[in-house]
Amino acid sequence: MPRPRLLFLALWAAPLLAAPAPRxxxxxxxxxxxxxxxxxxxxxxxxxxxxxxxxxxxxxxxxxxxxxxxxxxxxxxxxxxxxxxxxxxxxxxxxxxxxxxxxxxxxxxxxxxxxxxxxxxxxxxxxxxxxxxxxxxxxxxxxxxxxxxxxxxxxxxxxxxxxxxxxxxxxxxxxxxxxxxxxxxxxxxxxxxxxxxxxxxxxxxxxxxxxxxxxxxxxxxxxxxxxxxxxxxxxxxxxxxxxxxxxxxxxxxxxxxxxxxxxxxxxxxxxxxxxxxxxxxxxxxxxxxxxxxxxxxxxxxxxxxxxxxxxxxxxxxxxxxxxxxxxxxxxxxxxxxxxxxxxxxxxxxxxxxxxxxxxxxAGQAAAPARDALFWRFGPQRAVRQGRWKLVDWRDFEARTNSGWQLYDLAADPGETRDLAAAQPAVAAELRARWEAWDRDNAAPRWRGTPNEDPPAPAAAPR
Ligand SMILES: [Ca+2]
CATH class of the missing domain: 3.40.720.10 (Alkaline Phosphatase, subunit A)
Incomplete structure (x- = not known):
């Protein structure tokens, strides 16, 4: 195993740590x-x-x-x-x-x-x-x-x-x-x-x-x-x-x-x-x-x-x-x-x-060095970028998926108003981002339960 490199004096740490600190x-x-x-x-x-x-x-x-x-x-x-x-x-x-x-x-x-x-x-x-x-x-x-x-x-x-x-x-x-x-x-x-x-x-x-x-x-x-x-x-x-x-x-x-x-x-x-x-x-x-x-x-x-x-x-x-x-x-x-x-x-x-x-x-940066977060769990998919979230969620009672929906989490944290039709450019951009991210995902190594992991998509994405 190679010896890990130590980064005691990495740039981010300079304002935090005046000197090498105990780990x-x-x-x-x-x-x-x-x-x-x-x-x-x-x-x-x-x-x-x-x-x-x-x-x-x-x-x-x-x-x-x-x-x-x-x-x-x-x-x-x-x-x-x-x-x-x-x-x-x-x-x-x-x-x-x-x-x-x-x-x-x-x-x-x-x-x-x-x-x-x-x-x-x-x-x-x-x-x-x-x-x-x-x-x-x-x-x-x-x-x-x-x-x-x-x-x-x-x-x-x-x-x-x-x-x-x-x-x-x-x-x-x-x-x-x-x-x-x-x-x-x-x-x-x-x-x-x-x-x-x-x-x-x-x-x-x-x-x-x-x-x-x-x-x-x-x-x-x-x-x-x-x-x-x-x-x-x-x-x-x-x-x-x-x-x-x-x-x-x-x-x-x-x-x-x-x-x-x-x-x-x-x-x-x-x-x-x-x-x-x-x-x-x-x-x-x-x-x-x-x-x-x-x-x-x-x-x-x-x-x-x-x-x-x-x-x-x-x-x-x-x-x-x-x-x-x-x-x-x-x-x-x-x-x-x-x-x-x-x-x-x-x-x-x-x-x-x-x-x-x-x-x-530490309050030294406004946001993480990352543009968006992504999720995939069987047929369910989501991406969050800033205030926007594009999500395809599953209704476990109806056993169906919603198709892509767009929510403004800053104004609507409870995800009650789907804005996909009102903001088609935002929805399309986020969908493209999700699909690009998904290209680097692997197939599941094992199946989930039938409802979380249905054999075929329950609803075609919009
Ligand atoms: Ca748990």
Whole structure:
């Protein structure tokens, strides 16, 4: 492996860093299926989320932060590689086919690979969902350490004396340490937080990268007994109460982590990102309905509307990124790897689709060095450029696609007024941009479910 080039004195860094600085730790906290609108800082009011709100106030809140897919596994594939996952066929959740063929393609390098080669300790705590076979295991994909589960969902209240469903990595109730199944007792959110704190303490002497991938607030919507007294009596829906219970637990967890970083003096040398892997799954009956709310955005997990792909997106690095600020230009989870590598002074070898966000987050650049963001998820397609979004979305009840529609997100963030007929030149330009982008995409390596990945387009594009 060639030694990574160090870029301590790259031009962008000059205003930020007067002298070569110690390489920061990188902590990426990912929630699962968290709605755009459920955190206090995002306008949510049903339960308080003081710790996530404080994390937002300690850094930059990105109002237009996107993930590269409206679904768990492809979104994580995009984040971890810094590349559109459609470049390498990771278009759907890896569930249809033989397990040994399903997972993040082995030719792709992850952020963990890149930071480990640069001397970082690397760990994954929580959900993987990027392959179940030994060669797709997180410890084969750049992570020194792994504590969590390999599949797309897991129950929360775990009992050591419950009959473990050993024998398949795709079972629920199967927490691993490394490659070994464990019998564990406790709440998954708490267990993962404890493991995260231990990881941080274990690597106090060197920079580390921790991907802390909570399964909260994904289904199953279990109510943790210790949150009962904090759930609002006015909310009667058991599913919503379960979601809010998981959200309270997630906020408590982030509070524990940030307090630990502060208490050990590590907060100032840790770059933290918090985001969800896709939008809330707020509608029955599709896609692990969890009551997550995306208002005023339209649509849900699985869809190309903003509600599927625009997520809570926070960045904090005390002393380096301005506290209490808002970033309102489009940014992407694809950008986290290039940003972390830039902060670590590591050149991003190979072709990444994401860009370094540090100049934007620091308030030194108005926008990322990129013109547009693109999406493809089966027959669904989208491109965002500035205020405009061209989208071909799927109606999962009707099992049809919309054809290309044009929305002005600055004036109409809820995507209610299709302007394709009124602005034909804009629509044509964006469609051409999308098609040019799509020419470099690969065919899916495995199929999705029939509705997200129908055998033939349900509607001809306009
Ligand atoms: Ca998800």
């Amino acid at each position: 920061p730790n990188v902590l990426v906290i990912m929630a699962d299926d968290l709605g755009y609108a459920d955190l206090g800082v995002q306008g949510g009011a049903e339960v308080p989320t003081p710790h996530l709100d404080a994390l937002a106030r300690s850094g930059v809140r990105c109002t237009d932060g996107y993930v590269s897919a409206p679904y768990c596994s492809p979104s994580r594939a995009g984040f971890l590689t810094g590349r559109y996952q459609t470049r390498f066929g990771h278009e759907f959740n890896p569930h249809v086919g033989a397990p040994e063929d399903l997972g993040l393609p082995l030719g792709e390098r992850t952020l963990a690979d890149r930071l480990r080669d640069a001397g970082y300790a690397t760990g994954l705590v929580g959900k993987w969902h990027l392959g179940f076979s030994p060669r797709h295991h997180p410890q084969a994909r750049g992570f020194d350490e792994f504590y969590g589960f390999l599949v797309g969902a897991h129950n929360f209240q775990l009992r050591a004396d419950a009959a473990p469903k050993f024998g398949t990595a795709q079972s629920l109730n199967l927490i691993h340490r490394g490659r070994e199944p464990q019998r564990v007792e406790g709440h998954a959110t708490d267990l993962f937080t404890t493991e995260a704190v231990r990881f941080i303490d274990r690597h106090a002497g060197r920079p580390w990268f921790l991907f802390l991938a909570y399964n909260a607030v994904h289904t199953p919507l279990e109510i943790a007994p210790d949150t009962l007294a904090r759930l609002p009596a006015a909310v009667q829906d058991p599913a919503r109460r379960g979601y809010l219970s998981l959200l309270l637990g997630l906020d408590d967890a982030v509070g524990r982590l940030t307090a630990h970083l502060r208490a050990t003096g590590r907060d100032r040398d840790t770059l933290i990102f918090f985001l969800s892997d896709n939008g809330g799954a707020g509608r029955k009956p599709f896609f692990a309905y969890n009551t997550g709310r995306n208002a005023p955005l339209r649509g849900d997990k699985g869809q190309m509307f903003e509600g599927g792909i625009r997520v809570p997106f926070l960045a904090a690095w005390p002393g380096r990124l301005p506290a209490g600020t808002t970033c309102a230009v489009p940014v992407s989870a694809l950008d986290l790897a290039p940003t972390a590598l830039a902060a670590a002074g590591v050149a991003p070898e190979g072709s990444l689709d994401g860009v370094n966000l540090l100049p934007v987050l």
